[in-house]
Amino acid sequence: MIVVGGGLGGLGAAFSLSRQGLAVRLLESAPAFGEVGAGIQLAPNCTRILDDYGLLDEARSLGVLPDAMVMRDAVDGAELTRLDLRHLEERYGYPYLVVHRSDLHGLLLRACGRAGVELVNDARVTSYENTGGGARVTLASGAAHEAGMVIAADGLHSAARGLFVDDRPVSSAYVAYRGTVPAEQPRVRNTDLGEVVVYVGPHCHFVHYGLRGGEMLNQVAVFESPKALAGQDDWGTPDELDAAFAGTCDAVREGLPFMWRGKWWRMFDRNPISRWVHGRIALLGDSAHPPLQYIAQGAVMAVEDGWVLGEHVGLHRAGDGTVDWTAALAAYEAVRAEHCRRVQTTSRAWGELWHLDGLAREQRNALLRARDTYDYSFTDWLYGPTALTPDQEPDMFTPVPLDSAAVGGAALAGGAA
């Protein structure tokens, strides 16, 4: 079979399907495999899968396990709420890990190599079509590849998505700057590198966390571009960055000089779609469900997609190795489309909440301060086991063992009769 796209989603899917005994060819448009960007957060719903792949120890060695995620108000710097990431790891059974995107990409690429995935570069797929018993992709070069099944993990600007819907990426008018603060800077010494900190402010937010053994600080600064709102093309420029954060607290503003000012990432998502499978062509990752980044689930969803697909391929494979693709793909679509739709819409809603101003900001802050640190009602659906194959996952929703019930009110709740 063929996987189109050598990003995190495509590599994860190729590895997962190889594990099921399938011969996989991966087509990547770029002349070499690689990944741009800086840090990436891997919630337990991703590290659970890395563990199943036998890759978690390596991922741990490349990343950092922060102690806490702390949300602060960007204007006055005050703490609003936090997640205890050590306790969260106990709850979900797997850690919350932060790594460089390039390190995760390299890890998956090496795993694909070991698994025998055929990795092909300089192969930009421009069109997809179903054949009788499979599907065919055509490259920009004019060459074609055919297989019994094609996974289109071709990203936000997917060429395959046009088979399903005539849509375009949706601009949020927000733009992200990234940067790292080197170890020798006083800012690094003065920061708790065990915390992932999110400063939420009016029309902006700022994130930092430690990377690579904790000796550097990864930073992300995100804001709404007035030029984007005004319909101008050259939006998100560094002058807008400075203006957007002018009203924030010292702890935020002192991080701005470390942002890379030569490159910025305009933030787009797409509206959810419910069908990802067309004959023997299926979308996966950002081609199916590109989200805004507010709950850090874009790459995680792509990794989940590949794992779920692999599991259902395993369930719908006959003794002779033949896969019932109709069944496996229908199961994949049924399990994943609704979940990813919720991630997309929830991400948008969190963005709105983070960026409130005025009285609404005050109300939000009061609500967040009232939240119990150990209330997991907003993470269970996301970080808990992915709905897929039975008999594999712990049931976190059953009562905790009574001798570990030190956590308080969140541990138990009333049932029915």
Place this chain on the structure above:
Amino acid sequence: MIVVGGGLGGLGAAFSLSRQGLAVRLLESAPAFGEVGAGIQLAPNCTRILDDYGLLDEARSLGVLPDAMVMRDAVDGAELTRLDLRHLEERYGYPYLVVHRSDLHGLLLRACGRAGVELVNDARVTSYENTGGGARVTLASGAAHEAGMVIAADGLHSAARGLFVDDRPVSSAYVAYRGTVPAEQPRVRNTDLGEVVVYVGPHCHFVHYGLRGGEMLNQVAVFESPKALAGQDDWGTPDELDAAFAGTCDAVREGLPFMWRGKWWRMFDRNPISRWVHGRIALLGDSAHPPLQYIAQGAVMAVEDGWVLGEHVGLHRAGDGTVDWTAALAAYEAVRAEHCRRVQTTSRAWGELWHLDGLAREQRNALLRARDTYDYSFTDWLYGPTALTPDQEPDMFTPVPLDSAAVGGAALAGGAA
């Protein structure tokens, strides 16, 4: 197509599939349609579906909307925790309704009649087999019925389940007595009929709630049978009932004289199974996933099964009306098997929690007392929208509108970046 079994699950499935334009024949073994039992609790994940079916108003008129579900200790009678069912309705968008099982059954039966379902009595199916393009069932009479698809909603003692697994019902050694207290009894006047009350005690529990406009009290008494534990066949007899509740508080013991002493229900479930689809034969309801009753989801799951199947039939139906059964059934199984497995294992775990004795009971009580009334972390996965077709359900996990945010800490939680 054919649905085998005229219980709540079979009727629900027949109605759902009729709505999708399919011609449905329903085969029921009994000479007339009916339902035994007393009250049944319909959580929002069921009333949501009744609403989608256009049947919720009728169900409301037949049932009661209690104000609260209260858990109390059966020994000392003290309150342990509660659900505010009015607020719960706001959270999930649909009410928590209690009705007579027979009223719900009648409602679904009438809906099937109006939808044109062919209802056949005296048709006891004894065997199932796949044919080339569909499936065939054979009756005890020797007659056979064939269709493109057969749904086996044939209950705890399903004949179809043997196609999937060689298992038997698992005895919990618990037995239930039911009864109703008539309106003229002082007990009814002295009870808050707006509450569903669960008294949890050592090796026993007791439930009561108002039914039919609140003018009668429905009661359920459940206990572990010493004779069952000793391996005796005649277990669960009324003498065991009296002994089991001897140590409970007055409020419980005063209800015992109203239990029907001539009939009792031994409580069985089965171990979860992951495959429910075999060619063109699919399990549904108790044939697939009979649970213990502790979280009141047995009939609710069966109704959900039918709805989910109908939705996926709709998604995998071609323009000419042909259903891609391979895809629809794979999607149904992928969505439902994992959810129902969790309900089954969670039900068992709740039963253990309810029936604790000694120090473990004290620890449980302390935990339950510490729970916030508005902590929904243990009901969201159950009462929230069923994972199935996209773009239909509200996203309860997104932040609440700030002007309705009076609920406190449970309303919001930290995200990621």
